[in-house]
Amino acid sequence: MNRQIVDKIYGAVVNQVPGIRERYKQKRNQTKGLGRINAWIYLLYLNVAYHIFRRKKLGIIEKYPYYESKKLYSEGSESSLSKREAPEIFAKDLATYDVVSFDVFDTLIFRPFSSPADLFFFVGDALGYMDFKRIRQEMEWKAREKKYKQEKHYEVNLDEIYTLLSEETGIAKEKGMALEIELEEKFCFANPYMIEVIKELRKQKKRIIITSDMYLNTEQIKKLLLKCGYDEFDAYYVSCDIGKSKSNGDLYDEVRHREEALQRKKLTFVHTGDNFVADIEHAKKHQFSPRHYVNVNAAGEQYRAEDMSAITGSLYRGIVNAHIHNGLKEYSREYEYGYIYGGLFVTGYCQFIHEYVKQHKVDRILFLARDGYVLKKAYEILYPGEVEKCRYVYWSRLAATKMSARYFKYDYFRRFLYHKVNQNYSLKSILKSMEVDDMLEDLCREAGYTENTILTDKNVDSVKSFFMKYWEQVLKHYEEQLEAGKQYFQEVLQGSNTAVAVDIGWAGSGAITLNHIVNEIWEMNCPITGIIAGTNTCHNAEPDASETFLQSGKLVSYLYSQRENRDIWKFHDPGKNHNLYWEMLLDAPHGSLKGFYLDESGKWECRLKEESVEDHGISEMQKGILAFLKEWSNMTSKIGRAFWEIYGRDAYSPMINAMDNVFIASIKELMDDANVG
Numbered sequence: 001m002n003r004q005i006v007d008k009i010y011g012a013v014v015n016q017v018p019g020i021r022e023r024y025k026q027k028r029n030q031t032k033g034l035g036r037i038n039a040w041i042y043l044l045y046l047n048v049a050y051h052i053f054r055r056k057k058l059g060i061i062e063k064y065p066y067y068e069s070k071k072l073y074s075e076g077s078e079s080s081l082s083k084r085e086a087p088e089i090f091a092k093d094l095a096t097y098d099v100v101s102f103d104v105f106d107t108l109i110f111r112p113f114s115s116p117a118d119l120f121f122f123v124g125d126a127l128g129y130m131d132f133k134r135i136r137q138e139m140e141w142k143a144r145e146k147k148y149k150q151e152k153h154y155e156v157n158l159d160e161i162y163t164l165l166s167e168e169t170g171i172a173k174e175k176g177m178a179l180e181i182e183l184e185e186k187f188c189f190a191n192p193y194m195i196e197v198i199k200e201l202r203k204q205k206k207r208i209i210i211t212s213d214m215y216l217n218t219e220q221i222k223k224l225l226l227k228c229g230y231d232e233f234d235a236y237y238v239s240c241d242i243g244k245s246k247s248n249g250d251l252y253d254e255v256r257h258r259e260e261a262l263q264r265k266k267l268t269f270v271h272t273g274d275n276f277v278a279d280i281e282h283a284k285k286h287q288f289s290p291r292h293y294v295n296v297n298a299a300g301e302q303y304r305a306e307d308m309s310a311i312t313g314s315l316y317r318g319i320v321n322a323h324i325h326n327g328l329k330e331y332s333r334e335y336e337y338g339y340i341y342g343g344l345f346v347t348g349y350c351q352f353i354h355e356y357v358k359q360h361k362v363d364r365i366l367f368l369a370r371d372g373y374v375l376k377k378a379y380e381i382l383y384p385g386e387v388e389k390c391r392y393v394y395w396s397r398l399a400a401t402k403m404s405a406r407y408f409k410y411d412y413f414r415r416f417l418y419h420k421v422n423q424n425y426s427l428k429s430i431l432k433s434m435e436v437d438d439m440l441e442d443l444c445r446e447a448g449y450t451e452n453t454i455l456t457d458k459n460v461d462s463v464k465s466f467f468m469k470y471w472e473q474v475l476k477h478y479e480e481q482l483e484a485g486k487q488y489f490q491e492v493l494q495g496s497n498t499a500v501a502v503d504i505g506w507a508g509s510g511a512i513t514l515n516h517i518v519n520e521i522w523e524m525n526c527p528i529t530g531i532i533a534g535t536n537t538c539h540n541a542e543p544d545a546s547e548t549f550l551q552s553g554k555l556v557s558y559l560y561s562q563r564e565n566r567d568i569w570k571f572h573d574p575g576k577n578h579n580l581y582w583e584m585l586l587d588a589p590h591g592s593l594k595g596f597y598l599d600e601s602g603k604w605e606c607r608l609k610e611e612s613v614e615d616h617g618i619s620e621m622q623k624g625i626l627a628f629l630k631e632w633s634n635m636t637s638k639i640g641r642a643f644w645e646i647y648g649r650d651a652y653s654p655m656i657n658a659m660d661n662v663f664i665a666s667i668k669e670l671m672d673d674a675n676v677g
Contacts, residue, residue, distance in 0.1 A: 013047055020046045026301075072658040073303055077333045078340070082299050084327035087193060090291075091200030094270050097289065099259055100201055102194070102233075103246075103273030104212040104221055106295050109188045109228050110326075112635045114297050114304065114317035119183055121311050122639060126179045127171060139165040140215065153248070157240040158215050181220060186638045190228040193328040194293075198230060209235040211255055211271060213245045213278060235259070246278040252286035274298075296325040303340075305654040311643060312650045316344055319631055334617030335624040341658045342585035342621060343628020345533075345559075348646030350379045350629075352558045353502055353531055357389070363496035366528070368395045368511075371504040373588035374622045378629050391492050393501075394606045396593035400513040402435065402478045403485055403595075407516060409471075411509070413464050421460050427453050435595075436477050439470065484596035484604040486522045493518070493526050504586055505532040506579055508546045508555040515554070533582060534559040539573040559648040568652050581655060585625065587618050 015021050024043045049055040073081070084090065094100045102108050111119060117137055124132025143161045144154040158177055166173040201208055210233050212221060218236045226232065237255045244250040252271075260267050271288040273279025274295040283290040300321035308316065320340055324331070331339070353375075357365060367376040367390065376392050397415070405412040416434050428451040431440045440451055443466050447459075455463065467474055493499060501511035511530025518524050535550065535557045536543050547562060549555040560568035572578045591610030599605045636644030 013043060017050060020050060070303060070305065070657045072337075072341070077331055077336055078300070078303060079324045079329065079331045079336065082294060082296070082325040082327050083330040084193065087196035087328070088200045091197045091204070094197070094272070094291070095201060095204045095206050097270040098207065098263075098267040099269045100206050100208045101211045101255065101269060101271040101288065102198075102208070103271070103275070103279050103293075104210060104214065104225070106274040106297075107272060107279075107293050108191055108194050108198075108210075108225065108230065110191055110296065110318070110322045111184075111187050112189070112318040112322065113187075113314045114301075114321065115314060118311070118314040118318075119180070119187060121314075122183050122187075122643070123176070123180050125643075126183070127176065129169070129171060135169060136161075136165065139168060151243065153243055153245070155213075155239040155243050155245055156215055157217050158220070161215060181216075183639075184216070184224060185227050187635070188224055188228055190230065191322075191326055193326045195229060196328070202231070207234045207259075209233055209237065209255070209259070211237045211246065211251060211273075213239040213247055213251070215240050217241050246273075246275075246282055249282040249286050252283060252288050256287070293327075294325070296321040299325040303657070305657050307656070308650045308653045309647070312646055313653075315632075315635070315643075316650070316654070319628070319635060323627075323631065331624070332617070332620050334620035335627075337617075337658070338585060338621035338624025339628045340624075341581075341654050342625040343632065344646060344654060345582070345585070345651040346375065346378045346625050347382070347629045347632050348648065348651040349533055349558050350375065350382050351645055352648070353379065353500070354383055354386070356529075356531060356556060357386070357500060360498070360529070362498050362500050362529075363389065364493060364499040364526075365390050366393045366395075366492065366499055366501045366514075367391065368393055368501055368503045368514075369593060370588035370590070371583065371586040372502055374586055374625060375502060377622075378626060381626065381629060382633060393492055394488075394593045394596075394608075395501075395510060395514060397509060398433075398609075399481070399485070399593045399595045400510060400517070403482050404513045404517055404521075405478060406475055407520070408513060413467070417455065417460055417464055420455055421457050422455075425455050427451055427455065427463070430455055434474075434477075436467075436474055439467075439473070442466075442470075480598055481595045482517075482521065484598045485517070487604040488596055488606070489518060489522065489524070493524060496526050499526055499528045500531050501528050502531045503533075504583055505534045505536075505557070506540075506574070507536050507542070508532050508549060511555065512546075512549060529553070530555040532557050534572060535561045535569070537569050537572045537574070539575055557648075559652050565649045565652070568649065571656075576659070578659065581659060585621060587621075589618055 013020075014024055020043070023046060024039065027039045027042050072078075105111070105116065113119060117133060120133035120136040123136065124130070129135075140156070140161050143156045143164045146164070147156050147160070148154050158180065159173075162171075162173040162177045162180075165171060165176060198208065210221065210225075214221060216224070216238070218238045218241050221238060222232065222236060235258075237251060237258075239245040239247075239251055242251060242254055244254050246252065252269075256267070256269065259269075269288045270291060271279060271283045272291040272293050273283075274293050276292065280290040280292050297318065300317065304317040304320065306313065323339065324336065353365065356362070365379070365386070367373070367379070369392065372392055376390055380387050380390060401408070401412055401415050416430065420430060427443065427449055428437075428440060431437050431443070443463065444450055444453075447462050447466060449459070453459070501514055503510045508530045511528060511532070515528040515530070518526055518528060530549070532555060535555075536545055537560075543562075546555055550557065550561055550563075557564070559565065560572065562569055591608040594607045594609045597605055597607055632644070
């Protein structure tokens with residue numbers, strides 16, 4: 001069938017209606033081989049439903065859903081879906097052919113974007129030209145249409161695209177082309193799987209060629225591949241130079257003709273690429289044995305968050321998909337949870353902390369245990385020049401409640417008594433947790449209880465009355481802890497006039513009580529601001545508990561608050577374990593702090609409720625978090641600070657996909673068993 005007629009039919013049934021186009025492409029990318037028949041049937045259904053049954057909603061692209069319905073892959077690790085045979089085994093298979101051909105983009109090299117055209121965002125920024133991405137895409141298509149009218153094929157080069165773009169926009173052609181090529185060289189990186197395959201093939205002295213449909217010419221592609229770490233290939237066949245394409249199939253015939261003429265004999269060919277039509281079906285039709293390398297973004301698309309800002313979202317999805325789906329390694333589920341769902345958050349949170357510290361000229365950054373364990377590591381990787389400011393500080397609500405009991409008496413009784421009502425806690429166990437065991441006998445005698453009496457809503461007030469009566473005696477139990485804590489924080493805050501206390505959240509009581517103890521009890525004259533990932537939400541019993549401090553600036557929040565990203569403030573529900581999903585990411589391999597005490601020499605020591613806890617994937621999750629952080633930092637350092645910053649709404653978005661997931665529930669169960677949290 002005439003190519004022009006095919007294009008008109010395709011335009012009518014696929015491209016004419018945006019909603020149909022996007023739904024069909026999504027379905028097509030999820031299928032291959034005979035499965036494509038299902039995609040064609042689906043396309044027919046969409047057209048019938050839209051044009052005949054007037055289902056006009058199908059014509060709309062659902063680009064901005066309120067919340068996404070994508071889910072974390074829970075049958076195993078997501079990387080297991082794309083794990084390929086070892087590179088040397090794949091190379092051994094390819095080496096059985098005379099000529100080994102490779103596609104370039106999305107096969108040998110990756111861009112760190114979920115869509116290749118997103119590179120044009122950065123070109124537009126460098127040019128200072130609004131809406132440049134869309135215009136650049138439009139000019140490419142117009143250049144191809146013009147080419148078809150003149151030469152009956154669609155293969156254009158970058159010069160032809162920018163000639164037209166310059167005429168239509170006023171952008172200088174040479175400047176625009178130079179910027180685009182420069183950014184391609186900055187961003188593109190070698191596929192870690194394929195670079196190993198190529199190394200193996202070179203050991204076997206195989207003839208390796210490039211066969212690419214691309215608007216970059218041979219010299220530009222050659223330079224790009226060298227920049228990405230590949231040696232020169234034996235030959236380059238590029239559609240824009242030859243005027244033939246894999247998409248049509250005639251480029252394969254040209255490659256065969258030239259290669260066989262060069263070697264003066266019949267040859268066998270194998271071709272590897274990511275496009276199922278151009279690289280697989282057409283290769284096969286033209287007697288090239290095809291090997292499909294599944295596009296990493298197509299493989300990861302159904303699991304990646306889309307409800308993100310355009311540039312951060314594309315970078316995030318592109319980096320994650322290239323790492324998880326390149327086929328070289330299979331990672332653990334815990335590693336992937338850290339990499340996919342924790343990496344963006346931790347990177348963005350550290351950026352947020354850094355900006356606050358810089359703007360407010362803060363002397364000391366206190367990463368509170370245990371949530372600060374991996375945050376400190378991450379922060380020091382991102383900002384090695386600030387290591388001297390950073391301290392990992394043992395702190396817990398339990399220790400803070402005892403040490404601040406004189407002033408925060410209400411919270412003391414709520415934590416130790418009212419939160420334990422009707423939960424089968426005996427008076428003996430409660431007084432032990434309060435570290436006032438010696439008062440148990442007097443309590444039982446005066447109130448008529450036994451040590452095994454269970455705390456209930458009927459007797460809690462009388463128990464409280466006893467402690468109120470002997471309040472000064474209660475407080476004497478914590479004098480040693482206050483003295484030991486003072487010694488500890490004198491060392492931590494030495495030479496500091498201001499500090500921030502970094503925590504996951506949620507009410508921010510850790511920082512507020514620490515600030516009170518440091519400045520009101522110990523009189524160290526070092527104001528401490530609390531930096532938290534998120535606040536209490538509308539689902540908490542006390543949603544406004546911290547609002548005074550958030551308004552005054554004594555607390556600042558990264559992900560959301562009542563004033564910022566309010567949709568997340570309404571969405572985030574501790575009752576659905578939403579707090580836990582974030583806390584799991586930041587856990588530490590040691591128990592929580594019981595308190596500060598004096599040793600025999602009168603020096604401070606920290607005592608933990610548990611010296612260590614079972615790992616349960618903590619180290620793997622944190623390995624994943626730090627791996628993402630390093631990749632994000634490496635990639636975005638090439639383009640300037642303006643593009644690397646991760647805002648709180650974007651950082652939260654991937655976690656929405658992971659919530660209510662079987663895998664997370666299993667981790668929660670393990671952590672609950674270990675009494676972690």
